Amino acid sequence: MTRRIEISLGNVKAIAELLEEEAPQTCEMIWKMLPINGPAMHSAESGREVFVQLPSGTMVEPENQTIYEIPSDVFVYYKPVIFMEPKWPVHERVRPVLGWVYEKDTQIQSYPGGPLAVNLFARIVQGIEKLGDEAPRMRREGFGNMMVKSV
Amino acid sequence: MNRKIEFNLAGTKAIAIMHDDRVPKTCDAIWKILPIEGRSIHANWSNREIMLHLGGKNFLKIEQEDSDVEGPVAPGDIRYYYRAPQMSRGSQKAYDPQFSRELSEFAIFYGFPSGGETDPIRSRPSQPGLTAHMLFATFEDIPNDFLLKCWDNRTKGLQQISVRRLE
Numbered sequence: 001m002t003r004r005i006e007i008s009l010g011n012v013k014a015i016a017e018l019l020e021e022e023a024p025q026t027c028e029m030i031w032k033m034l035p036i037n038g039p040a041m042h043s044a045e046s047g048r049e050v051f052v053q054l055p056s057g058t059m060v061e062p063e064n065q066t067i068y069e070i071p072s073d074v075f076v077y078y079k080p081v082i083f084m085e086p087k088w089p090v091h092e093r094v095r096p097v098l099g100w101v102y103e104k105d106t107q108i109q110s111y112p113g114g115p116l117a118v119n120l121f122a123r124i125v126q127g128i129e130k131l132g133d134e135a136p137r138m139r140r141e142g143f144g145n146m147m148v149k150s151v
Numbered sequence: 152m153n154r155k156i157e158f159n160l161a162g163t164k165a166i167a168i169m170h171d172d173r174v175p176k177t178c179d180a181i182w183k184i185l186p187i188e189g190r191s192i193h194a195n196w197s198n199r200e201i202m203l204h205l206g207g208k209n210f211l212k213i214e215q216e217d218s219d220v221e222g223p224v225a226p227g228d229i230r231y232y233y234r235a236p237q238m239s240r241g242s243q244k245a246y247d248p249q250f251s252r253e254l255s256e257f258a259i260f261y262g263f264p265s266g267g268e269t270d271p272i273r274s275r276p277s278q279p280g281l282t283a284h285m286l287f288a289t290f291e292d293i294p295n296d297f298l299l300k301c302w303d304n305r306t307k308g309l310q311q312i313s314v315r316r317l318e
Contacts, residue, residue: 041305041306042193042195042305043195044193044194044195044196044197044198044199044200044305045195045196045197045198045264045269046195046196046269047195047196048195048241071241082264083198086262086302103241103242103244104240104241105239105240105241106241107271109269111264112264112269113269113274132244133244135245136243136244136245137244137245138308139192139193139195139245139308140192140245140308140309141308141309142306142307142308143306143307143308
């Protein structure tokens, strides 16, 4: 049976199915990490992506990678820290994040630019429209938390 | 003589000098619509950029002027930007409905990395009829409190912003 996760952002929830055949190691890694809860951020460099940081030290081995993300994709990757902090930290260049795409016109970016491959490990199967309303609302009104948990 | 304009972002101020010598038509068109006010929103492609959309009677559609000064985007740049409706394939629900497809705006680059590298439109030369982006002013200095308010745009949402002439 396909395992599912629930993604909560602000006032809305969505359901995603894990892609266990395509990305078994990534699915297992994330499953063991649940629940994930932290401040959500909107991408400032990749388009319509929302992400949450994963615990420091999380290892993301390349698996089922793509540079052509589409709405409803859920993925993990190392995001350049300058895309999420005001300044470069002294000894840190990337951090592991879990992100998803809610609208077209999106491609995850590397630093200083160009597509960055991500591990695609889940697809949102219910509620993408709600996330697609909530994320822009938060861009206008301020960001809250994201929670990812098992269903 | 280069004219100056003042930005007021949620009570913090920064002064910019206009590039009358390089893009006079653009500067004249912008000068005519000042003062303007609205709410700024943070970019989702161009890193350290906030935008003030120009709507209603302030909507500006200016032909590309002096394309050789486009160049890379730098912190402190203030650019006029126009985008034709078909350049955006998805909906932009974070914008007011009138800007969800065709838009004109001030693109205000407040820090590093700023703009060009990750933005598929701003990183390329303008395309007649589809995009125009002119560097029309540069901040003389970006005070720290103004910088922090720009960053607040990303996490706390829209901020009140106004632009006025400095005589």
